[in-house]
Amino acid sequence: MCRLSAITSSLYFSPMENILALETMKEGHDGSGLGLVLKDLGGPFEDLKSYPILSGSCTKKGLEMLDDYMQQAGFRVKYSWEPKIKRVAGMEIEPRDHYFARAYQYPSPYEPKAQAEWEQLLLETRLDLRRMGEKDQSLFVFSFYPDCLTLKEVGDPLQLGEFFGLDDPSLQAKIILAQGRQNTNYAIYLYACHPFFIQGYCTMTNGENTAFIPIREYLTSRGFFGYMGYNSDSEVFTHILHFTHRQLKYPLTYYKDIITPLKDEEILERPDAEAISLLKKSLRPLCIDGPNMVVGFIPDGTIFMVQDSKKLRPGVVGGAEGKYALMSEMCGMDRAIPQRDRSADIFPSKYDMVMVTPNAQEVQVWNQLHG
Amino acid sequence: MQEFPYVIQWREDRCTRCGRCTAVCPQQAIEPAVFAQRLVHSESGTLVPSTVRKVSHGIRQVNDIDRYCTGCGMCSLVCPNMAIVPHYNPHHKFLFHKNLGGTPYKRGGRRNDPSPSTLDKLKFTRISMLTDPALDAGRHEFHIRTLLGRILPPDKLPLKLTGNRLVVEDDQFIPPVREIFPIRIGSMSIGALSPSMWEGLAMGITYLNEVEGIPVVMCSGEGGMPPRLLRSRFLKYFIPQIASGYFGWDEIIRSLPDMVEDPCAIEIKYGQGAKPGDGGLLMSYKVLKLIAGIRGVPMHIDLASPPTHQTKYSIEEAVAKMIQSMSMAWGFRVPVYPKISGTKTAQAVLNNLARNPYAAALCIDGEDGGTGAAYNVSMDKMGHPIVSNIRDCYLDLVKQGKQNELPIIAAGGMGKTGNLAANAAAMIMLGASAVDIGKYILQTAAGCLGDEYNRCNLCNTGKCPRGITTQNPKLYRRLDPDKVAERVVDVFKSAEIELKKIFAPMGRSTELPIGMSDGLSVGDKAIAERLEIDYAC
Numbered sequence: 001m002c003r004l005s006a007i008t009s010s011l012y013f014s015p016m017e018n019i020l021a022l023e024t025m026k027e028g029h030d031g032s033g034l035g036l037v038l039k040d041l042g043g044p045f046e047d048l049k050s051y052p053i054l055s056g057s058c059t060k061k062g063l064e065m066l067d068d069y070m071q072q073a074g075f076r077v078k079y080s081w082e083p084k085i086k087r088v089a090g091m092e093i094e095p096r097d098h099y100f101a102r103a104y105q106y107p108s109p110y111e112p113k114a115q116a117e118w119e120q121l122l123l124e125t126r127l128d129l130r131r132m133g134e135k136d137q138s139l140f141v142f143s144f145y146p147d148c149l150t151l152k153e154v155g156d157p158l159q160l161g162e163f164f165g166l167d168d169p170s171l172q173a174k175i176i177l178a179q180g181r182q183n184t185n186y187a188i189y190l191y192a193c194h195p196f197f198i199q200g201y202c203t204m205t206n207g208e209n210t211a212f213i214p215i216r217e218y219l220t221s222r223g224f225f226g227y228m229g230y231n232s233d234s235e236v237f238t239h240i241l242h243f244t245h246r247q248l249k250y251p252l253t254y255y256k257d258i259i260t261p262l263k264d265e266e267i268l269e270r271p272d273a274e275a276i277s278l279l280k281k282s283l284r285p286l287c288i289d290g291p292n293m294v295v296g297f298i299p300d301g302t303i304f305m306v307q308d309s310k311k312l313r314p315g316v317v318g319g320a321e322g323k324y325a326l327m328s329e330m331c332g333m334d335r336a337i338p339q340r341d342r343s344a345d346i347f348p349s350k351y352d353m354v355m356v357t358p359n360a361q362e363v364q365v366w367n368q369l370h371g
Numbered sequence: 372m373q374e375f376p377y378v379i380q381w382r383e384d385r386c387t388r389c390g391r392c393t394a395v396c397p398q399q400a401i402e403p404a405v406f407a408q409r410l411v412h413s414e415s416g417t418l419v420p421s422t423v424r425k426v427s428h429g430i431r432q433v434n435d436i437d438r439y440c441t442g443c444g445m446c447s448l449v450c451p452n453m454a455i456v457p458h459y460n461p462h463h464k465f466l467f468h469k470n471l472g473g474t475p476y477k478r479g480g481r482r483n484d485p486s487p488s489t490l491d492k493l494k495f496t497r498i499s500m501l502t503d504p505a506l507d508a509g510r511h512e513f514h515i516r517t518l519l520g521r522i523l524p525p526d527k528l529p530l531k532l533t534g535n536r537l538v539v540e541d542d543q544f545i546p547p548v549r550e551i552f553p554i555r556i557g558s559m560s561i562g563a564l565s566p567s568m569w570e571g572l573a574m575g576i577t578y579l580n581e582v583e584g585i586p587v588v589m590c591s592g593e594g595g596m597p598p599r600l601l602r603s604r605f606l607k608y609f610i611p612q613i614a615s616g617y618f619g620w621d622e623i624i625r626s627l628p629d630m631v632e633d634p635c636a637i638e639i640k641y642g643q644g645a646k647p648g649d650g651g652l653l654m655s656y657k658v659l660k661l662i663a664g665i666r667g668v669p670m671h672i673d674l675a676s677p678p679t680h681q682t683k684y685s686i687e688e689a690v691a692k693m694i695q696s697m698s699m700a701w702g703f704r705v706p707v708y709p710k711i712s713g714t715k716t717a718q719a720v721l722n723n724l725a726r727n728p729y730a731a732a733l734c735i736d737g738e739d740g741g742t743g744a745a746y747n748v749s750m751d752k753m754g755h756p757i758v759s760n761i762r763d764c765y766l767d768l769v770k771q772g773k774q775n776e777l778p779i780i781a782a783g784g785m786g787k788t789g790n791l792a793a794n795a796a797a798m799i800m801l802g803a804s805a806v807d808i809g810k811y812i813l814q815t816a817a818g819c820l821g822d823e824y825n826r827c828n829l830c831n832t833g834k835c836p837r838g839i840t841t842q843n844p845k846l847y848r849r850l851d852p853d854k855v856a857e858r859v860v861d862v863f864k865s866a867e868i869e870l871k872k873i874f875a876p877m878g879r880s881t882e883l884p885i886g887m888s889d890g891l892s893v894g895d896k897a898i899a900e901r902l903e904i905d906y907a908c
Contacts (some may be wrong), residue, residue: 077877108665155724208499208878210497210499210877210878210879210887211879211882211884211887212889213886213887213888214884214885214886214887217769217774217886218772218774218775221769221770221771221772221774222772224770243587248525248526249532250532250537251532251535251536251537253535254537260881261881261882263512263514263549271536271540272536272537274538274539275536275537275538275539276537278523278528278529278530278545279525279528279537281518281522281548282522282523282524282525282528282775283775284518284522284775284882285523285774285775285885285886287881287882288881289506289878289879289880289881289882290878291878309881310506310511311879371536
């Protein structure tokens with residue numbers, strides 16, 4: 001079972017805070033990978049909020065391919081960041097030639113266009129790059145979106161933190177999702193590493209998804225080109241969120257109603273009973289059976305935690321106004337925000353969706369039974 | 372006698388000559404006989420052999436192909452002294468002879484193929500262990516239910532956002548959808564079945580719904596339903612079927628104003644897996660007062676349903692208009708769907724239905740389905756296996772993104788060898804929303820004697836020795852409807868437990884794992900490739 005560490009704050013903070021929290025939950029990850037997604041970036045990216053950032057890693061050949069492609073597509077590099085790699089004896093990390101996060105200027109025809117259009121361009125570009133580099137593994141790209149940065153590598157999270165030099169103040173953000181992987185996907189593969197990202201939506205999950213195949217078949221048949229990949233059975237959680245909130249335009253809480261629908265007798269108590277009864281039937285293939293706990297964010301910066309319908313995985317949310325952590329285990333919470341009021345910690349029930357509003361202003365517990 | 376499919380073994384030393392076996396034999400395949408024997412014996416102290424002629428009485432199998440022994444075993448059942456038993460003869464040449472007078476062999480039953488079915492070769496191999504702990508079939512809540520009806524995709528739902536809540540817009544048509552148990556009792560008519568059998572099934576499913584809370588539904592078959600049932604609140608557990616003879620529909624339509632509940636659904640029969648391209652035929656000797664009354668016909672005449680709906684000439688007529696007419700009769704409150712026989716062209720029908728917003732489902736009946744009467748050649752050699760037919764249809768819907776909109780129901784051969792829950796679960800994981808049973812319930816609830824070795828299969832003759840498929844009161848009184856109902860309840864309660872035992876280790880409990888094909892494997896590469904599932908050995 002992977003370990004999850006998410007922090008949201010009104011001030012910029014370092015991803016090392018997430019990684020140190022993951023370190024306390026070490027028995028739950030096995031060195032098969034670290035995934036980091038940073039949103040609302042500080043440091044040099046603070047002034048580049050409107051520029052899409054392409055994150056990934058590659059070989060020398062991959063870099064050439066990337067540059068050629070982006071140049072041809074009309075993207076111009078605005079700013080380029082590469083971690084300062086530190087190699088320490090004993091590290092079990094096989095470094096790649098390049099890790100990068102590059103802010104690009106849009107090709108000129110796109111700059112004034114609507115959000116949906118540039119979002120489409122960015123996703124198409126990322127998927128093209130992914131397809132080009134996937135065969136020989138010369139190029140991995142994880143996200144291409146404004147104000148979001150992704151880092152992924154195989155290894156122990158703490159060693160990777162040191163390897164990437166993540167204590168460097170140049171890399172900070174207000175929302176960071178981090179996952180320490182326990183590989184259960186047969187092969188250790190970077191595209192199977194959470195958190196997964198699509199058009200401003202991001203989730204990470206622990207547990208397995210026993211309903212993976214019907215969900216994948218449902219998503220891939222929606223006619224949306226971005227629903228692909230699925231090297232991990234958890235990637236569908238991100239795409240369900242995207243489908244629910246962006247494509248169908250339902251409020252965030254309906255994500256919970258879709259992945260873990262209420263029983264019919266419970267639905268009757270809801271003020272929107274008629275609507276969710278229809279949703280339950282209509283989106284039946286997206287129902288999960290767990291065991292899963294999902295942590296994610298949506299483009300406005302709301303971050304949330306939900307459980308499967310039997311609460312077969314642990315999860316805790318705690319903190320105070322200005323900084324909240326969403327952790328898979330208490331020890332991670334104690335490490336991330338030790339000075340909080342522990343009596344205010346929230347352990348979401350199987351009906352709860354815990355949401356922290358943007359800028360870590362407020363934590364809300366939405367109960368599915370009451371709607 | 373060695374050319375016959377079953378050979379009677381009679382033991383003179385055990386027989387009391389009571390005559391019960393000859394009286395009960397539905398075929399008159401055995402008869403009392405007189406045997407003359409020449410015995411050698413000696414009566415004196417020294418050996419002085421002499422011969423005597425002895426005349427004895429006993430039982431003899433008749434050497435007449437029209438009175439062949441079907442192996443039903445009723446003779447053994449009634450014998451007080453275990454003196455008689457039929458034995459299957461694997462070297463028989465029955466089909467070489469059974470066409471006297473130029474009349475091909477007709478029978479009831481199923482396809483006579485005892486080899487293991489594809490369904491029985493499928494195994495459930497994605498067992499959740501440590502990475503995703505199995506659920507507990509005894510502790511966790513399971514919801515073994517399926518949906519019957521046209522399900523709107525999310526982008527077609529009449530929803531609008533009011534504040535932060537979704538609300539349903541008024542005056543928008545939402546197709547009716549029923550939540551039912553995923554194993555149904557398929558179409559067997561009152562007429563094909565005896566009153567005792569049909570009543571037993573009906574009582575059983577009513578009890579399951581009303582008392583056990585398991586929403587099992589049953590299709591009427593062609594031939595209508597008892598008028599009192601049509602006007603009762605129990606109608607919601609039944610699916611009236613309309614087929615090419617329209618038998619019974621006068622009474623159904625006349626009952627419409629008096630109905631207090633809508634039926635569960637309406638099934639339009641276009642084909643039957645056991646005898647594709649054949650119509651129905653209820654022989655005159657089955658058309659007694661009750662049947663004639665329900666069907667709205669005179670007594671003692673043959674009731675033939677044509678192979679096709681005679682008033683229709685195209686798929687648009689046959690499917691779209693009939694679905695619309697039936698929907699309209701109940702104010703669009705009842706799901707209406709067609710049933711076809713398994714065929715290579717099933718996807719063409721499926722795609723037509725996928726584009727018809729009123730089509731509520733598609734039921735496909737495979738070659739292993741049963742029938743009350745058909746030509747042997749139809750049953751044995753016509754039809755399409757159900758498994759790949761259903762899989763192809765499901766994957767076709769997946770390609771179109773409509774896999775959750777149009778439920779596919781699989782019929783024909785479910786539980787053929789007794790593994791009902793396993794067969795149903797496998798079909799569901801391949802893409803079916805529900806399965807239908809027919810022969811299985813007759814065998815488990817009423818002790819039907821038929822099997823794939825052509826045992827019994829006398830359904831067409833009206834002489835069913837169990838009283839299941841006969842209108843002869845002397846025969847159907849052998850069947851106690853209450854006992855049948857009890858067994859129906861047993862069957863569905865145990866099937867529900869077995870389905871949980873299958874789904875729990877695979878980590879599924881909340882929704883039916885429709886299309887969860889990664890849960891299945893098979894030890895046959897060709898089948899694995901064809902069904903797009905794993906090969907495991």
